[in-house]
Amino acid sequence: MKRTLLTYAAGLMLTAGIYAQGAGCDLPDPLTTENGKEITTTKQWEKVRRPEILQMFTEQMYGDVTLAPGTKVDWKVVEQGDNALRGLAGRKQVEFHIHNDRNGKSMRYVMLIYYPAHSEKPCPVFIGMNFYGNHTINPDPAIIVPQTWIRNNEDFHITNNKATEASRGVRVSRWPVEYIVSRGYALATIYYGDLDPDFDDGFRNGLHQFFYTKNDTVHDSDEGGSIAAWAFGLSKGMDYLGVDPLFDASRVAVMGHSRLGKASLWAGATDQRFAMVVSNSSGCGGAALSCRKHGETVKLINDQFPHWFCDNFKKYNDNEEELPFDQHELIALMAPRPVYIASAVEDDWADPVGEYLSGYYAGVVYNLYGLEGLQSKIPPVVNFPLTDYMVGYHIRSEGHDLKAYDWIQFLDFADKLML
Numbered sequence: 001m002k003r004t005l006l007t008y009a010a011g012l013m014l015t016a017g018i019y020a021q022g023a024g025c026d027l028p029d030p031l032t033t034e035n036g037k038e039i040t041t042t043k044q045w046e047k048v049r050r051p052e053i054l055q056m057f058t059e060q061m062y063g064d065v066t067l068a069p070g071t072k073v074d075w076k077v078v079e080q081g082d083n084a085l086r087g088l089a090g091r092k093q094v095e096f097h098i099h100n101d102r103n104g105k106s107m108r109y110v111m112l113i114y115y116p117a118h119s120e121k122p123c124p125v126f127i128g129m130n131f132y133g134n135h136t137i138n139p140d141p142a143i144i145v146p147q148t149w150i151r152n153n154e155d156f157h158i159t160n161n162k163a164t165e166a167s168r169g170v171r172v173s174r175w176p177v178e179y180i181v182s183r184g185y186a187l188a189t190i191y192y193g194d195l196d197p198d199f200d201d202g203f204r205n206g207l208h209q210f211f212y213t214k215n216d217t218v219h220d221s222d223e224g225g226s227i228a229a230w231a232f233g234l235s236k237g238m239d240y241l242g243v244d245p246l247f248d249a250s251r252v253a254v255m256g257h258s259r260l261g262k263a264s265l266w267a268g269a270t271d272q273r274f275a276m277v278v279s280n281s282s283g284c285g286g287a288a289l290s291c292r293k294h295g296e297t298v299k300l301i302n303d304q305f306p307h308w309f310c311d312n313f314k315k316y317n318d319n320e321e322e323l324p325f326d327q328h329e330l331i332a333l334m335a336p337r338p339v340y341i342a343s344a345v346e347d348d349w350a351d352p353v354g355e356y357l358s359g360y361y362a363g364v365v366y367n368l369y370g371l372e373g374l375q376s377k378i379p380p381v382v383n384f385p386l387t388d389y390m391v392g393y394h395i396r397s398e399g400h401d402l403k404a405y406d407w408i409q410f411l412d413f414a415d416k417l418m419l
Contacts, residue, residue: 025291028325030332030365042368045335054269054333056325061285062266063224063310065232067210070102075240078110081142082117089114089181093134093144094240096233098210105209109194110134110144111237114177115186115246124185124251124418126278126410127237129192129230129260130175132156132167137189138177139169149197174257174402183411186247188237192260196229200307207232221311227285228310230263235271242273251275251418255410257402258350259308262286269333276418277334278410280342281400283350285309287341287358289327290320295349298323327354331362331391336369338417340392342406345382346399353379359391366390385409387416 031039031049039049058064074097084091092113099106112134116123130136132150135143145168149161157166180187192198196206203211203219207229211219224232234254242249253276256264261282268277279287284296285308299317302309316323331339341359343352356379363373373391380386383405385394392413396405 024294025289025321027289027291027328027361030329030362031368034324039368042336045365045368050333053325053329057266057269057330057333059222059310059312060315060324061309061313062228062231063312064222065207065211065224065228067207068100068103068213068216071098071100071105071210073098073236073239075236079142079144084114084117084140084142085138085178085181087117088178089117090246091115091140091142092244092246096236096240098207100210103212103214107194107206107209109148109190109233110146111188111190111240112137112143113186113188114138114181116181116184119184119246122246122248124253124414125188125241125247126180126185126253126255126414127188127190127234127241128255128257128264128278129195129234130171130189131192131260132158132171133163133191133193134189135163135168136171137169137175138172141168143168146191146194148191148194149199150191150193151198173404176404176407179404180407180411183415185411185414188241190233190237192230192233192263195233196226198226198259198307200305203307219311223310225309226305226307227259227263227266230260231267231270234263234267235273238271238273249273251414253278253410253414253418255280257281258283258400259286259305262308265330265334268337268339269330272337275337276414277337277339278342279340279355280402280406281344281347281350282341282355283347285327286350286355287327287331288351288354289358290316290323291326292351292354292357293320294354295351326358328358328361331358332365335362335365336371336390338390338392338413340387340410340413342393342409343379343395344399344401345395345397350400352395356393356395359393363391385412387413390417392417 079093081091255278257280261279360374366373
């Protein structure tokens, strides 16, 4: 008990500096339609207001993903091992092939899956994207090394934008595969650059090439950016998990960190098959309220990463007050499914308070379903997670990263609430 009190006191000191912060701006009401009608039932939410909010986010922020006629997505298992991770897990590698015979476009990417060995029933799954290649999450020599563009990182032995054998396992700190599998969950991951390389080329590479027909080369202002492309890839992964009898398609959680946390939120909003959604330090364009203009702002993110969102989102550079929505309404789109938001106390750029408040203000929609959201406008103490509500949250010590501590909270939350 004494140790718990001391830990709580230390956490309180860490959070003291952010307690005084509030939304600091007017937020749109998730339960009031654009024409001023009040939403009072779940039927009204699902039939009227939810589609209205989803359309606004699609047209004004993330963009639409409509592939050219004739585009097909196929998959096949290209590798399977029944005795992976020293017998703890099975492993599958599934190759997806996106192609369009009408314009000759073709691309491939691989989803890596680890699952509990000798499971007697279909297992729940966490699916998320990684930053440097599937082979970086674990030193397993059987993991296929991607051949596509990868951001250079000398510490990870990546030069000339090419993956190397020396990169195997360099990201194990973010992906505690053995622990996840030991908890009874499968882990599926896709290298995000295989779906859309993370640099601005005018929306021509990756998935974007399938937006165009032979006679259409114009990227419309409401067509999706990279985040929408990554979310599309997560949904295609869900397609496969939904037909493989090893996995429980009713218990698939989509998870992401930083920009991939933005993608996981958008995937969860657009694809309600995901039973749970997890955002880890997703910041501006993810869980953080845009109107607070704290840390990374709409202009800063659009200037540095012009390919992430649709072109319409640039209208709100230094103009957040004109946004017809804010990120608490993105969180509300997950209802009634559980959603978990995680922050880090030293990650001010991602605006931990804004992330927490998005979860808090989404609670009114969960209340419509008779479910509880976050109970207080004040964020919790550092390292004391809130996992008893349909909107979960923690703020941990240290900075912008994905750590074992985060995974423990995600799994505990899933154990309780991912039905």
